[in-house]
Amino acid sequence: MSAAAKPLDGTEPSGPDASSKAPSRAGEAPPAVPTHIGIIMDGNGRWAAARGQPRVMGHRAGAEAVRRTIEAAARAGVGWLTLFAFSSENWHRPADEVRDLTGLMRMYLRSEVGALAKEGIRLRVIGERERFGPETVRAIAAAESATAAGTRLNLNVAVSYGGRGEIVAAAREVARRVAAGTLDANSLDEATFGRLLSTSGMPDPDLIIRTSGEQRISNFLLWQSAYAEFVFQDVLWPDYDQEHLTAAIAEFARRERRYGLRLA
Ligand code: FPP
Secondary structure, X not given: OOOOOOEOOOXXXXXXXXXXXXXXXXXXXXXXXXXXXXXXXXXXXXXXXXOOOOHXXXXXXXXXXXXXXXXXXXXXXXXXXXXXXXXXXXXHOOHHHHHHHHHHHHHHHHHHHHHHHHOOEEXXXXXXXXXXXXXXXXXXXXHHHHOOOXXXXXXXXXXXXXXXXHHHHHHHHHHHHHHHOOOOHHHOOHHHHHOOOOOOOOOOOOEEEEEOOOOOOOOOOOXXXXXXXXXXXXXXXXXXXXXXXXXXXXXXXXOOOOOOOOOO
């Protein structure tokens, strides 16, 4: 039996409460492609080092791979794509690399927004965007509003994002609501908690891809990936292209998803 994600009959993804509904989906009909793919884009630095170039060149080439991958995902019929562009921990990198990465993201947002809107790609940023400067915050808001009508592919870019921090922020909100008397602690369930996360209203990822051969989750979508399939690909992110995405989707399709149940 193959992994189930996006039914071939064109029905909608399982929705915001996918994690709490997961067990009932075990053994569902075989999919065409995952509804939601998350990618940990790793290997920019090694790609640059292998060429004797500064790290920023790896990040620039990585931005080209972002462009190719968005296009490939849209063509494959993926509904949601979440790219891990800048983790909460990346703030601890040397200042010049943080500046290069931030500048690159800002440039990307400005230069790509027209093409994204034209292609029906809706961009959203998840993470602590306010930690970036006002120029970047403005570029993010402009890109989000210019692409808001897109329905072909939902693109999330995770910046200053960390799964643990996101869960702690949601827990803080729960505590606040309980203290204010607007939430009964005993009625808190996974669906309610999930709505307090930055991915509220989005389906959980079916497939998480990490490039560069490393096999770690690195604080990416910790809550949301509870039942995701993982595919680790031995390719440095700047070299990622449609063939790699196709191979990851094919590997996903060979997996059997059980959601903790026994199917036989
Ligand atoms: C990991 O490689 C990659 C990053 C920390 C940044 C990812 C950024 C991009 C792909 C480009 C900009 C993004 C957008 C959305 C335009 P690494 O630097 O940790 O590589 P290494 O492990 O080989 O050192």
